[in-house]
């Protein structure tokens with residue numbers, strides 16, 4: 378099997394985890410290069426790691442400059458793990474050098490980036506795949522099968538919520554912001570990809586309209602970063618051209634310690650939900666095409682095809698599944714497992730939703746780089 382030289386940019390906790398996953402679990406991966414603004418993230422052991430990257434991979438070369446890494450490291454793949462609002466230019470530069478990319482999500486921070494990235498991807502000989510790990514989870518796999526078998530019918534209403542419990546000065550929160558500010562600054566409705574990604578896999582059209590409203594801030598002033606106004610809760614309603622409604626609830630400040638990722642999908646023939654409460658996630662479904670009864674199975678993240686694989690680690694096995702599919706696609710010259718188009722279709726609605734919220738819930742029509750009406754101004 379051809380060896381693949383892999384580099385990573387961004388050695389926050391996510392970048393370290395993904396790089397170690399690639400280097401430790403896939404024998405054909407050569408962990409060749411790593412880049413960060415802060416050398417200690419490479420040379421010293423960091424949070425959630427049992428060793429430093431330098432110790433794990435003595436032949437891996439560290440770069441403080443991304444352009445230099447791309448120039449010198451002869452990479453087949455770059456994993457982009459910079460903060461959630463700074464991915465596009467790293468992806469574009471790699472694509473311009475025909476280096477394959479696995480990028481974390483959201484893919485872009487604004488419409489101009491979407492435009493430039495879309496054009497760069499069309500020109501490049503390399504492939505960009507989107508690191509939307511929730512698209513690999515058991516719920517998404519079951520939902521797609523339920524849809525393909527006809528048991529769901531045509532979905533006409535869907536909803537998702539991603540509620541992240543937060544305490545202002547918790548150890549976890551301080552560590553999560555160890556290197557960058559994106560968690561403090563990004564408007565939560567923009568972090569919509571974990572929620573919309575799985576739902577979009579059973580829609581044959583893009584989300585076209587959005588209205589989003591926020592609650593304002595209800596905590597003591599010292600809990601909020603003065604650089605940005607982030608609502609405690611934001612609720613967006615999207616609609617497709619044919620009329621399918623999708624509701625998304627996201628939070629900034631939150632005191633509900635209940636469970637993160639919830640989804641409900643209503644179809645003309647059946648229903649499926651993943652409800653996560655108090656660390657006991659369940660998936661339930663019923664269909665008129667079968668016995669009509671409500672069935673319940675465990676809602677753990679582990680994709681069924683990887684259950685029992687001891688290497689399948691990271692967010693309950695989703696990270697391994699995503700990495701495995703991506704690396705094998707590069708090996709075989711196959712298309713991206715999660716395409717840039719899918720990545721933009723789950724990212725841009727958050728950008729439009731934030732703008733709608735700023736305009737007090739005004740309904741905004743959303744376009745994408747593949748639409749003839751596409752423009753980079755909202």
Ligand SMILES: NC(=O)c1ccc[n+]([C@@H]2O[C@H](COP(=O)([O-])OP(=O)(O)OC[C@H]3O[C@@H](n4cnc5c(N)ncnc54)[C@H](O)[C@@H]3O)[C@@H](O)[C@H]2O)c1
Pocket residue numbers: 386387388389390391392412413414415418441443458459460461462463481482483508509510553554555556557558559692
């Ligand atoms: N899919 C998931 O389950 C999941 C979970 C957590 C985070 N994420 C994503 O992972 C990504 C990284 O998150 P994080 O929490 O590790 O972020 P972070 O801010 O802690 O780390 C980002 C790193 O990028 C580095 N960086 C920034 N600009 C750079 C530059 N010009 N050159 C080199 N390095 C640069 C920073 O120094 C920092 O170490 C984000 O996109 C986030 O959305 C995904």
